[in-house]
Amino acid sequence: MTRNIPEKPGLEGLEAKWDARWAAEGTYSFDRSKTRDEIFSIDTPPPTVSGSLHMGSVFGYVQTDTHARYRRMAGKEVFYPMGWDDNGLPTERRVQNYYGIKCDPSLPYDPDFEPPDEPHDPPMPVSRRNFVDACHVLTVEDEKVFEGLWRALGLSVDWTQTYATIDHHSRRTSQKAFLRNLARGEAYAQEAPVLWDVDFRSAVAQAELEDRERPGSYHRVAFHKPDGGSIHVETSRPELVCSCVALVAHPDDDRYQDLFGSTVTSPLFGVVVPVVAHELADPEKGTGVAMICTFGDTTDVTWWRELDLATRSVIQHNGRFQEETPDWLSGAGEEVYKEIAGLYPNQARRKMAELLTESRDLIGEPEQITHQVKFYEKGERPLEIVTSRQWYIRNGGRDDDLRKALLARGAELEWVPEFMAVRYQHWVDGLNGDWLVSRQRFFGVPIPIWYRIDDSGGVVYDRPLIPDESDLPIDPSTDVPKGYVESSRGEPGGFVGDPDIMDTWATSSLTPEIAGHWDNDPDLFERVYPMDIRPQGSDIIRTWLFATVVRGHYEHSELPWRSATINGWILDPDRKKMSKSKGNVMTPAPLLEEYGSEAVRYWACNGRPGVDTAVDLGVIRIGRRLAIKILNASRFALGFSGDVDPANITEPIDRSMLGGLSQVVGQATDAFERFDYARALEITERSFWSWTDDYLELVKTRAYGEGHEAASAQATLQVGLSVYLRLFAPFLPFVTEEVWSWWREGSIHRASWPSTDEFEGLVIDSAILEITSQVLSAVRRVKSDAKVSMRAEVESVSITTDDSGIEHLRQGESDLRAAARAERVGYSIGEFSVDAVLAEG
């Protein structure tokens, strides 16, 4: 093969050149004729395309790409698809802001509607179908931006294997799996209290909650006993006195024994409520008596359910107190309620505090506190609890046997790093309800269900109308169930579609099925499922990972993957978690532009598996330096016309270098098998630098010479370079491919991973090179101390070492003399030391 080595090799333009070449040659295309045991399949995380691009977007993906590239070179056919998570609330919010539109499901579809070029202000209401269309338009644009970044980064994805969580195939898969859950009794609908975001007007699931510290105050409020006495409760939500259904104390609390079973009346409203006993009441908190309201917090829900209490809800889905006076209030209570009707809870709270003060039912001043309040993770106001009809998938939160089975699945999974396993256990252990999968939103996969409407106009929920699997996907708001006509929609005797969509996790929990085409290509699915790895962040173990395990457990009775590789967080250079609100988000594009993809990849690969990592320009610069070093060292190693026949490798120091290199190959391979890409890189890099600093310097003079000694050096340089390039290829795909192309046919990324077999019969003890390098280093120190050039001539080098050291050094002596520019080398036995006498002048 003719060599085509540039005079001044550089990194610029390599990304574009090789991305285009790989695409044209199908370097990463998946060969589906391979069988399951020949395939390595990756359940790639579909990035949220409506989210911003930041360094977190490159970190985990680059790490995963190293696994893909290693396995591919190690002989596996790699199934490496890419998905886009475009359904759900993040997209809705982005579309609302981008176009200045909002969805109003009551509006009719406007076929002529075009999303505006400039955002509308105030937001323009559009029909659900127009809104969803706008979502599709924008997500396609967003996906192009993401694909551009991934390609610039050199992800070895098969770009023909892509999916979007809102596309036809994903909707079909999602609805099919849901209907199967329903048929097997794993999914069910229930009218029940749910956590509710009043801004998004949607229920949210336990997995989407976060606690935030908020100021509040404890109000001590008097309830009245029949004998004229009073009993005090402490509450941070006095506005809910009107929805109080009972007071509760601990059954063993001596102070309240004679009250259990009696009734008291609420202040101002005069509603009679029972005093009940329950273990969850904490005698240490407040007065030991708590007010149970429907519903102030999740404990209220527990009490309400377990004690079978009345329901007195006043907060509506829009977050306000209902306008009409509740029917359990009468007399003076009605007048009091009018004061808070229509208010938001925080307004009602202030009003109630005033009224309770006037009526002397507020005891003392409210005590200012900060407490944890539940929020939807994407929300801005505290969650309320409202009663509504929702769909659930059983997840063990209410069933111990199922919980145990899912815990066993987690234990079966290989976690990388191992300690991540407990995060799964704790989450499953702590579940307190089933998985709420319905959302009252617009851009998502619809719940594929209709309901009959009886002759009096009531919706019949208990016998839903289910579509045939072959008709999926459907949208029950526009499609019509078999045996009905569109004109009977919403009419007595007709039907109505379930208005809700599924939670985004209800679809993305099926990424193995979506990417592997469970629905429409069982042959492919069998070749890739269960997948080998699920790479993802630790923050979504409780959502994406757990939900995927649940779906796999139900649908296939097995784990969806063998291993979960969990990556860490990205922190900004000050080690703060990056977030848009802090304004410290770094976008990758300028870094890719300035330092190149290899440098950014190098940084990502330096982050240990599962370890939070700061963006560090210093590390990025080292990556760039390494890539440039590879170019230059390669130019040297390939700069001879010599024959690469390994039979030419005869010199002991050359064979010794291969001895060390074969150990490096073994260690890097072991590290990759354990998914420790960072260790593999570290080992390779350390070895490579000593290769260029010491080995290359030692053999340089000989390599420029003639005869069989020169041929040995030239052949060894090429063999060594070939190994180093392949070891680096998973990390630095562009520069290694570039150099490979200088003298090899085909892509390095389809070349075989180096193996110790390659040096069979050539390898000897690495100690020869190691001790020779040590002596060379010692001579350099002498020159450095004397502040002379490394080219300075040395009269003699005196080495003291043991027998085997001398034996080893003699075998590399001529190279040492050439590299050190030493006239003579002398040896003596003893403690290791090196002395060098510089030549005169």
Add this chain to the structure above:
RNA sequence: GGGCGGUUAGCUCAGUCUGGCAGAGCGCUCGCCUCACACGCGAGAGGUCACAGGUUCAAGUCCUGUACCGCCCACCA
């Protein structure tokens, strides 16, 4: 309140599983335009391994406890 991870050189981090002379890079200092590379090369200085106790011939590494940082979870009246 429970749990997980971390604390090693000025900085960023390896090393802890499996105990055996404290490591790398950056930065700093001093040199060197050495025919692959000045986008470079060589050399040097720099550490009470968070703290306290224990096991051991030997502890950064194993055990117990403490402090601080980060994260997760919790029924937060």
